[in-house]
Amino acid sequence: MREITQTYFPSLENIKAAQTILKGIVTHTPLMPNFTYSDKFGAKITFKREDLQVVRSYKIRGAYNKISGLSIEEKGSGVVCASAGNHAQGVAHSCYLLKVKATIFMPAPTPRQKVEQVRFFGKEFVEIVLVGDTFDDAQKEAISFCNKHSSIFIPPFDDQKVIEGQGTVGLEILEDCGNPIDYLFLPIGGGGLASGVASVFKTLSPQTKIIGVEPAGAPAMKNSIALGKNTKLDSIDKFVDGAAVQQVGDLTFEICRKHLDAVVTVPEGLICSTMLELYNRDAIVVEPAGALSVAALGQFAEEIKGKNTVCILSGSNNDISRTEEIRERSLLYEGLKHYFIVRFPQRAGALKEFLVEVLGPTDDIVHFEYTKKTAREKGPALIGIEHQQKADFDGLMQRMKEKDLNFEYLNEKPDLFGFIV
Numbered sequence: 001m002r003e004i005t006q007t008y009f010p011s012l013e014n015i016k017a018a019q020t021i022l023k024g025i026v027t028h029t030p031l032m033p034n035f036t037y038s039d040k041f042g043a044k045i046t047f048k049r050e051d052l053q054v055v056r057s058y059k060i061r062g063a064y065n066k067i068s069g070l071s072i073e074e075k076g077s078g079v080v081c082a083s084a085g086n087h088a089q090g091v092a093h094s095c096y097l098l099k100v101k102a103t104i105f106m107p108a109p110t111p112r113q114k115v116e117q118v119r120f121f122g123k124e125f126v127e128i129v130l131v132g133d134t135f136d137d138a139q140k141e142a143i144s145f146c147n148k149h150s151s152i153f154i155p156p157f158d159d160q161k162v163i164e165g166q167g168t169v170g171l172e173i174l175e176d177c178g179n180p181i182d183y184l185f186l187p188i189g190g191g192g193l194a195s196g197v198a199s200v201f202k203t204l205s206p207q208t209k210i211i212g213v214e215p216a217g218a219p220a221m222k223n224s225i226a227l228g229k230n231t232k233l234d235s236i237d238k239f240v241d242g243a244a245v246q247q248v249g250d251l252t253f254e255i256c257r258k259h260l261d262a263v264v265t266v267p268e269g270l271i272c273s274t275m276l277e278l279y280n281r282d283a284i285v286v287e288p289a290g291a292l293s294v295a296a297l298g299q300f301a302e303e304i305k306g307k308n309t310v311c312i313l314s315g316s317n318n319d320i321s322r323t324e325e326i327r328e329r330s331l332l333y334e335g336l337k338h339y340f341i342v343r344f345p346q347r348a349g350a351l352k353e354f355l356v357e358v359l360g361p362t363d364d365i366v367h368f369e370y371t372k373k374t375a376r377e378k379g380p381a382l383i384g385i386e387h388q389q390k391a392d393f394d395g396l397m398q399r400m401k402e403k404d405l406n407f408e409y410l411n412e413k414p415d416l417f418g419f420i421v
Helices: 012-022 034-043 059-068 072-077 086-098 112-125 135-149 161-165 168-176 191-204 220-227 249-260 270-281 288-295 319-333 350-358 391-400
Strands: 031-033 044-049 080-084 102-106 124-128 183-187 209-215 260-265 309-312 337-345 364-370 380-387 406-409
Touching: 012 059, 012 161, 012 168, 012 191, 031 168, 034 044, 034 270, 044 168, 059 086, 059 161, 059 406, 080 086, 080 135, 086 102, 086 112, 086 124, 102 135, 112 124, 161 168, 161 191, 161 249, 168 191, 168 309, 183 191, 191 209, 191 249, 209 220, 209 288, 220 249, 220 260, 270 288, 270 319, 288 309, 309 350, 319 337, 337 350, 337 364, 337 391, 350 391
Parallel strands: 044 309, 080 102, 102 124, 183 209, 183 309, 209 260
Antiparallel strands: 031 044, 337 380, 337 406, 364 380
């Protein structure tokens, strides 16, 4: 565990100072009522639309507040960051506005779209270095570069100026909301946004219940608070790339464990379902981290009924190439898609019997791999089946057993399932 010498809590004065610095730089994003979720939960639900922010996420707030506060000498030495996503874009655009040179380290497998976005926002002030296979590899190289060139490292969340910049989101919410806020749901990655916004609310709106939300595959803050110390997770699911961290910040951990009323997790599949629902119902495009706060509402359905509730949509930098994976994860979570290995008897008509006598009238085969082996009695087929209703699965399983089929259900076997999805 990393040691901290003094507990830091951002002051309202410093967050208001950050708001002054950011005036004219960031967009005062709208606080918009959402009728779909208000009707669904019988509550007054509004969205803080940081997905509409410059660089399409809140990250520019903390990055600009940090970089603008550097001395002339520090700016002259250039700044450095490591990121594969929103933080890199926030740093890049801040450096373009402030005319400060930046070296941004990104993992080599980073999608080209994200690399091009960083280059677009930073223009001639940004040099991008693709290195290593993971974020940790990129960060190690970034810190080494800083030490060698006396450059300033811009942390993504564990920094006072960054936290204070992110806290301006909270000031805007309270400025725009005419009525007292009963519940506030916000995403947690490293904890910078949660720390800044929660500090504002605990000072100006102490009656508000503040709920932090993490992906189930990366519960770094929830786990640390439960253990009473900032603890690094052994492994994480990186799907929610804007919020999946192995360890939160030392500063942010102390602030969040004092100011948050609860930290909950939501499954990655539910996040995907929420992303699709936001798009299909309200034409709102968010990245996985941007859907976290909304995905958690179902866990508080009774508590928020009739209450004034705010969800922060943190970003919309979603790569369209991930759409099929998002849909797949959603269908699996909703119980509408299932994978099997079926060992068919190698005789004429076996496959036809399966199609006619086992599949339901609305079942759809969406994946099929089969090769007949001449020296075997049974031939294995990998089959993916999609239902229109979750309840259709029970009938399918019953018919497969009645036909005495030799099969394995892969959804419950993560080792095998990982080769398909």
